[in-house]
Amino acid sequence: MTTYVLVPGAWHGAWTFEPLARELRTLGHHAYPMSLTGLGSRRHLLTPSVNLDTHIADVVNLLEDEAITDAVLVGHSYGGMVITGAADRVPERVKGLVYVDAMVPEDGQSTWSLVSENERTWYLDGTGENGYTSAPLPFFDPRATPHPLASLLQAVRLEGDLARFAEKSYVYAAKWxxxxxxxELYERLSDSPQWRTHAVESGHNVMREAPRELLEVLLSHG
Known part of the structure; x- marks a missing residue:
């Protein structure tokens, strides 16, 4: 039995991982799909102060409150920033890491610094009237909610590196x-003996477009 903590990308809540979580539970595993502060079912908590540190604390607090010591942290897109920070804070509680078409930051990097101008335009075009959120893109699921802009701009601060974690997988969506x-990240990690890499015939929303392939990757960490 393995414990999976499933962290969605920007604008998305726990619902994006819930079908996968149900599959994992049916197979006898524990699965915690998360809605980060200010997003999904916790959108009422969105304020200008919500940032990357807030979201890292969401994951760390779950691990500590549930006394989890064997977590496989799964992060989609922006969620890669969050699981990296959480694993760095409490490495003794983390068994493995799965990045699903996600950022894999080093100390001092941010979502903003790791994406292209195309994605930066998305973030800023959606700032809306309040100036501290980024609006969901028009083609997103209607459940998507505004995302705290500060979390996309804040650099992560890490004390160690990912070499501490023996089990690391990267799932690359080949059909953007x-x-x-x-x-570039996928190609670099594919050359590293420390990583298992997987390319799937999917757009960025791997959970929806390649759920079976993703499930198989997660189970390989069981």
Whole structure:
């Protein structure tokens, strides 16, 4: 039995991982799909002060409150920033990491610094009237909610590196409609003996478009 903590990308809540979580539970595992502060079912908590540190604390607090010591942290897109920060804070509670078409930051990097101008335009075009949120893109699921802009701009601060974690997988979505900001990262990790890499015939929303392939990757960490 394995414990999976599933962290969605920007604008998305726990609902994006819930079908996968149900599959994992049916197979006898524990699964915690998360809605980060200010997003999804916790959108009422969105304020200008919500940032990357807030979201890292969401994951760390879950691990500590549930006394989890064998977590496989799964992060989609922006969620890669969050699981990296959480694993760095409490490495003794983390068994493995799965990045799903996600950022894999080093100390001092941010979502903003790791994406292309195309994605930066998305973030800023959606700031809306309040100036501290980024609006969901028009083609997103209607459940998507505004995302705290500060979390996309804040750099992560890390005390160690990912070499501490023996189990690391990267799932690359090979069918972005525009050039993927993750291609160079995927190619670099594919050359590293420390990583298991997987390319799937999917757009960025791997959970929806390649759920079986993603499930198989997660189970390989069981």
């Amino acid at each position: 409609p525009t050039p993927s900001p993750f291609t």
